[in-house]
Amino acid sequence: xxxxxxxxxxxxxxxxxxxxxxxxxxxxxxxxxxxxxxxxxxxxxxxxxxxxxxxxxxxxxxxxxxxxxxxxxxxxxxxxxxxxxxxxxxxxxxxxxxxxxxxxxxxxxxxxxxxxxxxxxxxxxxxxxxxxxxxxxxxxxxxxxxxxxxxxxxxxxxxxxxxxxxxxxxxxxxxxxxxxxxxxxxxxxxxxxxxxxxxxxxxxxxxxxxxxxxxxxxxxxxxxxxxxxxxxxxxxxxxxxxxxxxxxxxxxxxxxxxxxxxxxxxxxxxxxxxxxxxxxxxxxxxxx
Amino acid sequence: xxxxxxxxxxxxxxxxxxxxxxxxxxxxxxxxxxxxxxxxxxxxxxxxxxxxxxxxxxxxxxxxxxxxxxxxxxxxxxxxxxxxxxxxxxxxxxxxxxxxxxxxxxxxxxxxxxxxxxxxxxxxxxxxxxxxxxxxxxxxxxxxxxxxxxxxxxxxxxxxxxxxxxxxxxxxxxxxxxxxxxxxxxxxxxxxxxxxxxxxxxxxxxxxxxxxxxxxxxxxxxxxxxxxxxxxxxxxxxxxxxxxxxxxxxxxxxxxxxxxxxxxxxxxxxxxxxxxxxxxxxxxxxxxxxx
Numbered sequence: 001x002x003x004x005x006x007x008x009x010x011x012x013x014x015x016x017x018x019x020x021x022x023x024x025x026x027x028x029x030x031x032x033x034x035x036x037x038x039x040x041x042x043x044x045x046x047x048x049x050x051x052x053x054x055x056x057x058x059x060x061x062x063x064x065x066x067x068x069x070x071x072x073x074x075x076x077x078x079x080x081x082x083x084x085x086x087x088x089x090x091x092x093x094x095x096x097x098x099x100x101x102x103x104x105x106x107x108x109x110x111x112x113x114x115x116x117x118x119x120x121x122x123x124x125x126x127x128x129x130x131x132x133x134x135x136x137x138x139x140x141x142x143x144x145x146x147x148x149x150x151x152x153x154x155x156x157x158x159x160x161x162x163x164x165x166x167x168x169x170x171x172x173x174x175x176x177x178x179x180x181x182x183x184x185x186x187x188x189x190x191x192x193x194x195x196x197x198x199x200x201x202x203x204x205x206x207x208x209x210x211x212x213x214x215x216x217x218x219x220x221x222x223x224x225x226x227x228x229x230x231x232x233x234x235x236x237x238x239x240x241x242x243x244x245x246x247x248x249x250x251x252x253x254x255x256x257x258x259x260x261x262x263x264x265x266x267x268x269x270x271x272x273x274x275x276x277x278x279x280x281x282x283x284x285x286x287x288x
Numbered sequence: 289x290x291x292x293x294x295x296x297x298x299x300x301x302x303x304x305x306x307x308x309x310x311x312x313x314x315x316x317x318x319x320x321x322x323x324x325x326x327x328x329x330x331x332x333x334x335x336x337x338x339x340x341x342x343x344x345x346x347x348x349x350x351x352x353x354x355x356x357x358x359x360x361x362x363x364x365x366x367x368x369x370x371x372x373x374x375x376x377x378x379x380x381x382x383x384x385x386x387x388x389x390x391x392x393x394x395x396x397x398x399x400x401x402x403x404x405x406x407x408x409x410x411x412x413x414x415x416x417x418x419x420x421x422x423x424x425x426x427x428x429x430x431x432x433x434x435x436x437x438x439x440x441x442x443x444x445x446x447x448x449x450x451x452x453x454x455x456x457x458x459x460x461x462x463x464x465x466x467x468x469x470x471x472x473x474x475x476x477x478x479x480x481x482x483x484x485x486x487x488x489x490x491x492x493x494x495x496x497x498x499x500x501x502x503x504x505x506x507x508x509x510x511x512x513x514x515x516x517x518x519x520x521x522x523x524x525x526x527x528x529x530x531x532x533x534x535x536x537x538x539x540x541x542x543x544x545x546x547x548x549x550x551x552x553x554x555x556x557x558x559x560x561x562x563x564x565x566x567x568x569x570x571x572x573x574x575x576x577x578x579x
Binding site for chain 2: 190
């Protein structure tokens with residue numbers, strides 16, 4: 001395993017990993033000099049009649065896990081969906097401000113949305129494997145993105161399933177229905193389906209909240225192993241989880257009937273030495 | 289005093305429950321009974337006239353004798369034309385309504401309203417429209433083509449409504465999942481949404497076929513009365529329902545063959561039903577697998 005760039009975001013013990021098929025760790029830059037992967041500048045988001053989010057500015061750092069915490073209804077999911085333009089699917093949703101992914105303006109009219117979404121994978125709260133076989137769940141998106149070679153297809157399917165720890169569980173029944181898998185397996189399949197397109201960024205919207213505690217722990221470990229390989233943005237209501245896996249954390253709260261980012265910083269700082277009193281109240285469980 | 293009140297209340301509740309159960313059973317029995325009676329009547333009066341020659345021979349003596357070979361061929365041709373025209377148009381409209389425009393938008397409401405109105409238009413009006421538009425204006429004359437296209441117009445509203453409901457029932461999570469993977473809308477439709485809605489689409493097709501097969505009034509004006517074997521789609525052809533109507537209303541002594549033809553019509557519907565169901569299941573097994 002070759003480690004590219006020095007990393008101070010994670011402790012060395014967390015970096016241990018054997019025979020990972022994804023190739024070398026691309027660890028995030030040192031935290032004292034983080035490199036922004038996604039830059040959000042003064043983002044506001046409104047639906048037909050109400051403003052869901054206003055004045056959000058932050059940088060999301062390459063190779064790190066950024067957790068977004070805060071109570072329900074304060075715009076975290078809207079924020080996440082605006083990063084890969086899934087907000088396009090909601091009629092009447094308007095976006096102001098700027099989102100840059102490696103200097104590509106996400107919401108510019110001439111942005112190739114399909115190419116963008118190939119770079120930015122998304123995992124949803126409820127596992128949503130397609131009603132196809134396990135194999136076709138992974139092959140179909142690849143084929144649609146122009147990969148037809150059968151050897152390449154089966155290789156990448158195996159690789160993605162191995163990465164999420166599902167290969168040994170399903171290698172003998174790749175042609176059976178994906179919907180017959182357990183909830184936790186389905187969610188890992190969905191992560192594999194995102195990984196198979198080899199994205200740079202993964203957006204996760206409460207990926208563990210619909211799972212039982214054991215499956216949740218498996219998926220959490222999987223997410224932890226993505227650190228350094230992908231830029232991960234995860235929305236979670238589970239503060240302990242955020243604390244366990246995230247390098248950075250952002251705290252959202254309702255202010256004047258619209259969601260906004262109250263505080264953003266190193267995960268440790270947000271939880272142990274929050275600068276804002278709302279953050280302090282929320283992470284200590286006094287409010288929210 | 290209190291106790292007897294309570295007992296009385298319980299008795300009334302018991303009575304009410306049992307009366308309701310009885311009523312529900314009676315209603316279900318009546319529905320089933322009506323269908324069985326109809327089928328039994330057809331079987332008793334029609335089955336004795338059935339034979340292989342009845343199925344393949346041409347009608348003779350205005351249908352009193354001979355078979356219904358040419359009628360079956362005309363019926364199937366009209367049906368094929370109707371479905372070939374209605375299914376692509378209807379599916380496209382249903383996809384437009386569910387995937388591309390909002391049902392509450394002005395255009396969506398306009399289409400929805402037109403479909404509701406169309407669904408309520410009496411078939412005789414469709415017949416007159418088909419006669420004026422397809423037969424006369426487009427110059428198709430009394431032909432299988434005119435009849436089929438008129439039936440397509442009639443079957444469209446019910447086909448679209450059912451197909452639309454089927455597509456709407458496909459969970460939005462799959463749409464979001466497909467979009468998040470950078471799939472085009474076409475790919476999502478082709479690989480996920482349409483196969484997932486296949487059972488509903490089959491039901492839509494069957495409802496359309498049912499409406500088309502049962503139709504008489506619209507066909508009298510468009511595909512005509514001629515009971516010869518059609519040699520092309522531009523020939524006039526008599527559909528089974530028209531044949532039954534003619535035999536029972538206009539031809540003295542045609543009742544026996546009318547019964548036999550009606551029995552064939554029902555059997556034909558059942559066969560089409562069975563084929564469509566098994567095709568849909570095969571499609572499900574091949575394309576879409578649910579747990």
